[in-house]
Amino acid sequence: MDKLITVSPSPHIHSGQSVEKLMYGVVIALVPAFIVSLFFYGIGAIIITGISIISCILFEYLIQKFLLKTEVRIADGSAMVTGLLLAFNLPSNLPWWIIIIGALVSIGIGKMTFGGLGNNPFNPALVGRVFLLISFPVQMTSYPVPSGMSTPYISNIEGFTGPTPLGILKEGLKQGTPVAELMRDLPSHLDLFVGNMGGSMGEIAGAALLLGMLYLLIRKIITWHIPVSIIATVFLFTGILYLINPVKNADPLFHILTGGLLLGAIFMATDYVTSPMTPPGMLIYGVGIGLITIIIRVYGAYPEGVSFAILIMNGFVPLLNRYIKPKRFGEEVKNG
Amino acid sequence: MLKTFTKGGVHPAENKLSVNQKIIDLDLPASVSIPISMHLGVPSKPLVEKGSEVKVGQLIAAGAGFVSANIHSPFSGKILKLDKSLDTSGYKRDSIFIDIEGDTWLPEIDRSSDIKKEFSYSAEEIIQKIKDAGIVGLGGATFPSHVKLSIPRGRKAEYLIINGVECEPYLTADHVLMLEKSEELLIGTSLLMKGLKVDKAVIGIENNKPDAIEKLQKIALNYKGISVQALKVKYPQGGEKQLIKSILNREVPSGGLPVDIGAVVFNVGTAFAVYEAIQKNKPLIERIVTVTGKKLKKPSNFRVRIGTPIKMLIEAAGGLPDDTGKVINGGPMMGKALPDTSIPVVKGSSGILLIPAEESKRKKVEPCIRCSKCVSVCPLGLEPYLLMALSQKSLFERLEAERVMDCIECGSCSYICPSGRPLLDYIRLGKSEVGKIIRSRKK
């Protein structure tokens, strides 16, 4: 550098935090869940994840370089995280071309149309996932039956695919079967916890996801507010329903461990760009997601509601940011 | 038991390189320029002119206005001229130039090292003597101390808090003062207690100075009403609002003053200056300055006469390292980068920090990822990302509503931002504009 003195405004030191460190931290936190889905879903897990991540990064590069002609920022890790989370929301036997469409929608529509990193109001991975769910309902709801490393990566093979525990629950309840009876055919709580259940790649392993959450909390990548408020709300709400009518409602623990709740609460709802900026705001956000999720699961047409709940609450985030302020120091304002 | 403030804060590396360095006196320079504005408020009016002879401790500029301070000559010699000179503001401002001859002090100043404990002044006399001595807050804010001691009508002071926290990394001036001048410090505290008419004083010290805590705790046993409180190491523990919250668990109201909740805060350096002024008839003409930096040969704590060019301090500490990037007046979080080393030490210079070139370049600015880390570290409960955006869009009414004037400019937000966004730069701009609007409203 020059021999000249440098002058700039304070502060003159920096914590060393960077966007890359945060993004790659999230990737590391997802590794346990990835290993579990590898264990249950075999090669499908690798293919889905690989295609998703590569497509997301590629689309971000192409759009930034040739369409928008702005600075190319694929190294900051945000596209990789979107790709990873998108993959975790998909069945591990999803055809490759559907994944690519999903990546295009996630990055292109969910992120780039709003101005790139930091400007999107909706979680890009969820935008992609919900788009695919509505456009390709059959492929998106036929989950492979977990059969370990030898699970083939091809969809719609007879006997190799089936619905998720929540799907079975919903169907059963529609036909009037009492919950207790349904539970006999569903995986036990322990099975759900370790991942021995049908579902998308990231949904299955409760234990692995909670491990990831611990890592994120220790590294201060997320705070406790959003995951705890979502899980607590779900627990409370389903607990009340279960107490009122155990015949028609599954127990709270079942609800927490199935579907995308843990994945959503820990990794999707905590996405920086689309979540509130203040702790009280985060709590309200979390409660909203919990409530909407359960309303959809119990009263709605879909068996699973986390993705929709998060996207709906994403829409409320600007309102929360505008009116829910952090607790100020010295609350009372002096006049003059 | 460690106390601390509950909201926000960051933990920069302490780097107290000069912690074990005893205070060293510097040689005198050959000629100096003393800025007439080394304090908050109205610049002082020079009382000397070209050719006047001055002695050490002589009044050379008088406070001009309610919030202003006297300036005394730290040297003996002849006034060379009254002209503009580069000072710590980064601009050339009116200064008194002195050609130094010898080191003749005013006879009334007691230069012995005897410690004088007894005093029998009234509160008003104490405040007057502090005013006469030109004492200002030596923590860096340089608010004229006699003004702080003049309690507004309708308020009452309950506690005196002495700020021995020194939360900025690298700085050790207050630490070494607490160790070497402990008795004098406590006498100064007693004098301030008398001036404020309070009977309770707490000296707050961060827990990374266990020797100072222990020493002062022991000596304070001989002083009625003075206690020492150890505080958790967290930046900005030394900010007066955070300090009061930690010690008394009271929050200064937004837009208000500490005295509104019964507390008055003074830096340890100021308390020591009060001792010297009242017990030794010595006006504020010198202070302890830490000179430090990773590549500096001899990080030190110097006793420096006001007006000494910073260049001399750096030379005495082993010379300017080859690859120096920044020369900072103060600490790394709130200090001001200087464009030149000929700038003189002023009343508020607590330290000179030399940052190597490889650590002097700012992080590249990236888009805001809305991680809300800035919100979580702000000790005042503000939303820095929002204040920056509003400031950039010149939405000053909304800025005021979002309490931008509460900001203490501690820098925690810019420090933590993963995108390297210049949050504090824009918040300062916003504060400046909103301040102008508020002042014009009052007229």
Add this chain to the structure above:
Amino acid sequence: MNSTVLYTILSLSGLGASSAIILYFVAQKFKVIEDPRIDDVEEKLPAANCGGCGFAGCRNFAEACVKSDDFEGLYCPVGGNETMAAVAKILGREAVEQDPRIAVLRCNGDCDVRPKINNYDGTLSCAVASALYGGDTGCQYGCLGFGDCVEVCNFDALSMDPVSGLPVVNDMNCTACGACVKACPKDLFELRKRAKKDRKIYVACRNEDKGGIAKKSCAVACIGCSKCFKVCPYEAITMANNLAFIDSDKCKLCRKCVPECPTNSILEIGFPPRKEKEELAAKDESTSVIDKVIDPEKQDIQNTKEE
């Protein structure tokens, strides 16, 4: 007809009709009575909403004009005399006229003549840098080159010259709205009286340091020597704080001061090039060249070919 269709048509029509009726009454109740002249005046304004008049948008200016008795303190710099005449006609008042003005940057200290003495690494905003210190050159009064002025100009009349590092005013687009004057923290912009063919003579410097110090920081600084002041036949130049200032309202563009300046601090823009120094009798008043140049107002249109 199918009853479903009937019910649909009836209910939707009912909804539509009731909404229309409610809206009508609400509009009537909350109607704002405004002087119709405000609309007429607003129509005559340039609709730039630039704030140059001192009001927040053209409509507010129109309101102020209608509400006031005269045009005291009311002038649209963008529309100029033409617009003010049109507005005056609507309001039945006498029109006000002002000399058209143009923004001028009173600094010519580019990177060649004003070397850097430190390295600024802060936010590239003039406001931020100026709040911090005097700048990365020896002259604390000079242009910082970060373009706060360019950003704030609504008329695309300012751009940053990449070579000199100084902003350049586009004479054609400049409306003298004053936004750049407000934006520049060093107060370098001045709205000077516009002359024929956009000619300008001005001291491109605001340095108040003593001559020796000023010259050390910038080779084209005004050193306050007063030579220009002494030759001005129209008393248009004033000296204060080691700095010369040419009053554009008094200046007749005679060009006498320009060659006097030892540091070339006075700029003359838009003039034909001078003859050789020997022929140019800047100190001698009796040559024909000077006659031609002294009163440019008298030059007729054919002379524009010289440019």
